[in-house]
Amino acid sequence: MKLVMLVYILNGIFFASILFLISAGLVLIFGAMNILNLAHGSFFTLGAYLAGTFIILSTRMGFPALMFAVMILATVIVGIVGLGLEVSLFKPIYERAHVYQLLLTFGLVLIFEDIFRLIWGTTSYSAPEPYTYLGYLTMFGFEYPVYAFLVMGVGILSLFFLIFLLRKTRIGKIIRVVTENRYMAAALGVDTKRVFSQVFFIGSILAGLGGSITIPMLVALPGLAVEMVVLAFAVIIVSGIKSIEGVYVVSLIMGLLRSFGVVYFPEFVLFIIYLVVIIVFMFRPRGLFE
């Protein structure tokens, strides 16, 4: 096996980590609240743009050490924005037919896209400082950016954090109960409205984290939001909403598909991914890991 394969595998894990962060958030939200938040990709993009701005600001103002801290700040802001939207806009329509939720979030996607254009322009936006700061790691005769390892680490840590949250903590149990059957949970005394807000907050944080972490290595464009949400939903379809480990595994598969695809059949990467989704959809509509 050629050594360059290792690079492709690493690239795959890198992309998988980003995909996991955004998909995990969507899975939580979709599973617990039965809402498909089309604007989830917008949260991701918002995190990327915010983090990018903060990084550029902090380096320009002479505090490069803050670079990493501000990414956390961007993530938290996205979480708060998400929570704000949930409380103000989503709450009134929970009891209504699902089409209104879809329409509402669709409207939000349009609004966000123009806000991105308004504030950050239409050309690609990037903030490579943290990436260049961490440099490269030389191994087996080639160099690989350390920052990519950081992203992969965050991905794995998030997985462990979410598993811990959902399995070991009280709030995790409540979330799982609400996911399973929210009416029964309500009948048993769970404040489902509050749980919804909490889940939405966590989901938005994950999306924002995904975006913030990504900006040093990927460029941000207003169209990123839709691209990411479609990919995230592809992951959810294939993995199902019952298992967070499943989401990670599927993210890995997608990530590897993409990283190898970009090398061997670059014109049709997206096509292949969609094809996989459609095939899984047709034979196992509940997902591979239900």
Place this chain on the structure above:
Amino acid sequence: MIKLIAKPRIGRKGLAITTVFILILVAAPFLFPGHNTYLLTLSLVMALFAMSFNFLFNYAGLLSFGQAAYFGAAAWTVVLLYNHLGINSMLILFPIAIIVATALAASFGYVCVRYTEFYFAILTLAIGELLFFLAIKLRWLTNGSDGLGIPYLPLLWTNTMNVTAYYYVVLAFFMVCVLIAWLIINSPFGLIVQAIRDNPTRIESVGVKIRRYRWIVFIISGIYAGIAGALAVPLHGHIVPDILRWTVSGEAIFMCLLGGYTSFLGPIIGAIIYTFIRDYAIAKLVYWQLFLGIIIVTLALLFREGIMGLVRRKIKGIP
């Protein structure tokens, strides 16, 4: 089997309104000449597009984010046939375009209707994006993101530069399509489709094959989107891959929301208002999507039934 023979009921008020409407439309180029005639032509085309969305949304209860796929496919067929094969006769271009759109709708629809709500929505969205992606990547065919154009097509004794002449062609298509839509919706078939929307479990227990009905609605929807797409080409002159994207589908959604998707006339009214507002606003507003998004959110939260919803509350008996 599936009966399409209709026994529609249309009250006197509805009949009166429709007659007035038709009269205005027929006289329109003289009442609203020049650029407004062009806009009205575009409105009628977009009305057909909006109706295609509404077949699925209001009557079948399925929210499709990918109607632009069939709309765009028809438009692209026209420009591709012209640019690669030199065909410039509308009599050949339009039917082929509509057939292509219908074939696509039949194929994709077959997969899509197995799922409902979110899965259906995202699947339709993904199909649109997929076609958009193909249109951009196959540069040798489509000239990539630059798109392809057509010059003026011959039209009877003149060509499509003659806005008034083309308006009447579109109007003819429009009236026939609207009539057929009305017949379909009010036929036993249409009523069953609405019953499926209202209570799928109940209707299934009576022996109705839900999936098949939904599939047929999807195909009808595709046909209308295809007709709209083909008719739109001479109005735009130049077609880009973006015509396949969710943003274009979103316009159909918006037109139905604005006009009132619960009413038959709603999508048509919405299309007319939208087309005129857009023409005005694009000249003034740079952040058009922001404006659109805010209105969608407001409509979804507060004015679910749109303009026709408000109108119908005041005046009974309007379709």
